[in-house]
Amino acid sequence: MEQNNPCLACGACCAYFRASFYWSETDDVTPGGVPIGLAEDRPPHFRVMNGTNQPEPHCVALVGEIGRSVRCSIHPCRSSSCREFQASYADGATLNPCCDQARTRWGLAPLTPEDWRRPK
Numbered sequence: 001m002e003q004n005n006p007c008l009a010c011g012a013c014c015a016y017f018r019a020s021f022y023w024s025e026t027d028d029v030t031p032g033g034v035p036i037g038l039a040e041d042r043p044p045h046f047r048v049m050n051g052t053n054q055p056e057p058h059c060v061a062l063v064g065e066i067g068r069s070v071r072c073s074i075h076p077c078r079s080s081s082c083r084e085f086q087a088s089y090a091d092g093a094t095l096n097p098c099c100d101q102a103r104t105r106w107g108l109a110p111l112t113p114e115d116w117r118r119p120k
Helices: 080-084 097-105
Strands: 020-022 039-042 046-049 062-065 069-072
Touching: 020 080
Parallel strands: none
Antiparallel strands: 020 046, 039 046, 062 069
């Protein structure tokens, strides 16, 4: 069965959390890394995605409308903090309270295992 990806109709985590990562993940140090122009320094050893280090975060790389249709404009070179964030039940079994918290902030229901199944 082909898997549905509810993250493509969400984006809440990208507009709720600060996306910080180790400074060497940017493309000025690591080829193919996070574009340095989309990050700012967060001394002493980190950088943060522009738009996420503020009271109402919204990553500059997020394109689209939260809760409808979104995508990461730098998906192949996103940071480790983004790569490691798991949506609830993405693996079929594990709840992520942080995912639920972000979705709730944007008026979206928490994900369930059924959200990952392709509608017929």
